[in-house]
Amino acid sequence: MSFSFNFFNPVRINFGTDSLQEAGKIARKYGTNALIVTGKSSMQKFGVLDKLTCILQKSGVNSIVFSDITPNPTVGEIDMAAKVARTNHVDLIIGLGGGSPLDSSKAVAVAAKDNISVWDYLKREPKSALPVITIVSTSGTGSEVNRFSVMTNTKTGEKPGFGYECMYPKESIIDPVIMQSMPKYVTATTGFDVFVHSLEAYTGSLSNPIADSYCEKAFTLLKESLVTAYNEPENIKARSDMAAASALAGLAIDSAGVGIIHALEHPVSGNFPNIAHGAGLAALTVESMKLNINNKTTKEKYARVAHIFGKIKGNKTEEDMAYELLETVKKILTVLNLNVSLKDLKVNEAQLEKIAKEAFTTMNFAVLNNPVQIDENNALKLLKDSFK
Ligand SMILES: [Fe+2]
CATH class of the missing domain: 3.40.50.1970 (Rossmann fold)
Structure with missing residues (x-):
């Protein structure tokens, strides 16, 4: 290619x-x-x-x-x-x-x-x-x-x-x-933001070898230090690793962009400003990944990320590994106390249609960068599935 x-x-x-x-x-x-x-x-x-x-x-x-x-x-x-x-x-x-x-x-x-x-x-x-x-x-x-x-x-x-x-x-x-003085909730939400930046830059249409290498290093640092930084706020190695991961992922999105998770999250926290960006992402990530995993290139890349995060046991297919990443994400969210739905975050269900529409006006560049093409109906379905 x-x-x-x-x-x-x-x-x-x-x-x-x-x-x-x-x-x-x-x-x-x-x-x-x-x-x-x-x-x-x-x-x-x-x-x-x-x-x-x-x-x-x-x-x-x-x-x-x-x-x-x-x-x-x-x-x-x-x-x-x-x-x-x-x-x-x-x-x-x-x-x-x-x-x-x-x-x-x-x-x-x-x-x-x-x-x-x-x-x-x-x-x-x-x-x-x-x-x-x-x-x-x-x-x-x-x-x-x-x-x-x-x-x-x-x-x-x-x-x-x-x-x-x-x-x-x-x-x-x-x-x-x-x-080191960052509160636990902020460590969790901002740390999960690093993960989503890396994931969306790694799999988006604009992904490229330079940004990919930044994302892969960010995943390694996240694996080593996200949970430690959350559990041990004063652990300077974990804080340094997470600071470097944040910068790497920030450089990656500057070049390779974000995708549907960010496109939907911005109107969520725009309409409900008490929701932290990373918490909104947490509610939207699993359902968005379930949709994107159907794309062949995304599946390959999810499998690679799963390799970075996990110990591989037995002979697993690429498909198995890609789905393993979904399980890894769910585990990370549980450990960080971020296993939340849009309903838990007090999003008003009646606003979901407005949120779906806004993704295509204010965040259309992110919608277009998503590996799977999304229309307003898919977007609304994603929001509804993330609401439950
Ligand atoms: Fe973000």
């Missing part, structure tokens, strides 16, 4: 224990007046925000803080942060936290350059963006190393993803020490 693909990623990754200490030196390369975009509580609670502002100050970088980013960031929050950036003439954006602040930091970097709402960039490519540095506190999003941003329109419930070349962070600081 011959390949044709495009692979590009310009993000400098600064990975390692206590790499947060380098933040001042790194920031100074890009500016002296930074806006830190972060969430409302955890980075303050664990002292990371204070530490960061001190480190920046020592290198001559002033900072102001925008800490109103919520778990499913809204257009209003991003527009407000962009206004703060413009008013204060900042020359650098630092995203600090999990997927939501990091996604927002890239959107703010774009919106700060113009006086229009960030929503308008869904249809119009921005000319430029302020430089962005990401400092990630969870291991799941992949946002730390790619160009993507996701935002929610509170008026319509739409939750599209978007990403342009000017939105790549200049640098990413990945310090596993910060992740």
Whole structure:
């Protein structure tokens, strides 16, 4: 089989224990007046925000803080942060936290350059963006190393993803020490997000040998360390492995995209913002895999992932191995306490039709990348099967 693909990623990754200490030196390369975009509580609670502002100050970088980013960031929050950036003439954006602040930091970097709402960039490519540095506190999003941003329109419930070349962070600081304070539920949901990023990039239409190699390494790290990081929050090796897995999967989706699980999850948590992205994925994954497993290439790839995850006993066919992966996923979900349905997550059944439709408007690129062609009827059936 011959390949044709495009692979590009310009993000400098600064990975390692206590790499947060380098933040001042790194920031100074890009500016002296930074806006830190972060969430409302955890980075303050664990002292990371204070530490960061001190480190920046020592290198001559002033900072102001925008800490109103919520778990499913809204257009209003991003527009407000962009206004703060413009008013204060900042020359650098630092995203600090999990997927939501990091996604927002890239959107703010774009919106700060113009006086229009960030929503308008869904249809119009921005000319430029302020430089962005990401400092990630969870291991799941992949946002730390790619160009993507996701935002929610509170008026319509739409939750599209978007990403342009000017939105790549200049640098990413990945310090596993910060992740030791991650609560168990966040470790589970973000860790499962890494798994789904790897699975969807590995099996999507855009999959390619470079992204595949990243996914395979991510699967190995997930196998070794996801459950350990969940059970032993302070285990620095497990935290490092998961941080590396998150970055690898983030690079993979930047090139190879996501599929139907993400296409359906975005409208789920867009319409029900109390649902964590990884929990929504957990509810949708098994049924989506049952559909995709019928594709020949996907079956082969599921079998390969099963080999990475399992000890192979006896003579098993490729078909057996592919189905074994489904069992592995169910076991992982049980261990992580994420064996949930959309009903358990309090999705309103009457909204399933709206959710199915939105997958084809705001996340159509992910629908198209899925290895099996999906129409609105299949999508609705998947949602109904994931609701039970
Ligand atoms: Fe994700």
